[in-house]
Amino acid sequence: MFFQSDNWAGVHPSIAANLSKAGEGFAAAYGNSDADRTVLDLFSEVFERDVSVYFVGTGTAANSLALAAIQRPGGAVFSHCEAHVIEDECGAPDFFSGMRMAPVAGRAGRIELDLLSKAMGAYPQDAVHHGRSAGVTITQATEMGTVYSLDQISALSEVARSHNVPVHMDGARFANALVSLDTSPAEMTWRRGVDLLSFGATKNGCWCAEAIVCFNQDLAADLAFIQKRSAQLFSKSRFVAAQFEAYFADGLWLALARHANRMADQLRERLTAADMRLAWPTTTNEVFAILPKRVAGTALGRGAHFYEWPVPSFLQGEVAEKETLARFVTSFATTDAHVDELLEALKA
Ligand SMILES: Cc1ncc(COP(=O)(O)O)c(C=O)c1O
Known part of the structure; x- marks a missing residue:
């Protein structure tokens, strides 16, 4: 009767088997193995375009480093007031990005559009004393089990665009939202204006597999350095790759x-x-x-x-x-x- 969280569950047998298989023999370290390369291609296939992918160990690391990639001095990142990035990550996103998370209210875990416009309006790009808008982060599925519709994602992205800032999506439960909306990964992200994604797989059957997926090549430029400086570049990253490989195989995820x-x-x-x-x-x-x-x-x-x-x-x-x-x-x-x-x- 374990209903505390989906991360109380174990690992799916196919993923565990692929991990064991990856344990045999030798392979290049630091993301250079065949398995790593295969999985990077798989991500591009899943998202129907070339993407940059960075493996990290936790959802908190994915969110924090994704937000570090959009860092701007004096920046504020707008998030739902009860989002994981604000409530449950011990300030890691603020610490790694050097920015502050600015809360925006909304029913059942979803940022309200009007309130976002109003909140961002208070942080114009020249507000030296107050700080400036630097990004919007949304959670899909939300912490409250709801989802943003595709149109809602587009609308929030447009507000972000009107302030010239990128959109990040916390997808700790990306797959659950995706099948709930019965849509495609591309449609739920970059086609609706999302620039960066924390792609979670741990909660959905992996042992420990999270990734930052970057759709915007300008933002990807620094991510490899951010990943290494934050001690998230795994030498044996092929074991993270092995989990993703089995996760994507035959639509298991x-x-x-x-x-x-x-x-x-x-x-x-x-x-x-x-x-x-x-x-x-x-x-x-x-x-x-x-x-x-x-x-x-x-x-x-x-x-x-x-x-x-x-x-x-x-x-x-x-x-x-x-x-x-x-x-x-x-x-x-x-x-x-x-x-x-x-x-x-x-x-x-
Ligand atoms: C919505 C959401 N984002 C991020 C995380 C962070 O995951 P982790 O505990 O792996 O850092 C969680 C974990 O519960 C979550 O529910």
Whole structure:
């Protein structure tokens, strides 16, 4: 009954097998092996254009170094006020980029367009005392299990363009968003104005595989140096490559995300059927429910694992004193039986 996060799941057997296979023999280090090159080509195939790719060890590193690549002195990067880059990365994006993350509100994890325009308007390019706009970062899927529609991504990108700054996407759950929208990687990113992507695979079946994917060659110029200076250039990067190779093979990554999303669909249906209240609609692998504290406490006591989540700003007042907000995350490893067990524990 492990619903805390998708990174509590293990590694998919095909990915583990490819990792073991990569352990045989010798290969060139620091990104120069055949496996590394194969995977760089795979990324270009997946995104339908030439891309620059930099492997890193964590999602936090991907976000921080991507934002370091758009660094401007006195820069402000606009992000949703409850985004991972602001709330859960210990200031790493600010530290590595030397810029500040500027919060913008919005319902259910999505930056509100008008509020973004207003916030960026307060940071014009000549505001020496205040600081200047330097980028926009959006999370897809969002921290709240929702997704930006393709048109919403385009609209946010246009606001960024009107201020002459690039757009970064935190794709820790990129695959879950992609299959939820039933679209292509190209359509969800560069065709909609995204310049840089943190491409996460760890949460969706890999052991440890994250990458910065750069669509804008001007921004890629410094990334190799940023990666090395931040101690993220792995000598045995072929083991990260081996994970990505298996991840992309025969569309495994999409199948795993579809499964995780389907498990979340099932959980939503079962919670609703049991008269439990969903906090807001989600379409990926995260489900949020408002539960009586007594119900959550009993379920936790019976071995259900999930987090009680801070109530986001847009939901203030909707969670009563005797209630709690529970977050359930499904993964490639979640089974029907796990959902059954969770429901039993909640109903108990
Ligand atoms: C939306 C989002 N971005 C980034 C990360 C960062 O990942 P990591 O814990 O690997 O640094 C997470 C992890 O939970 C996340 O949920």
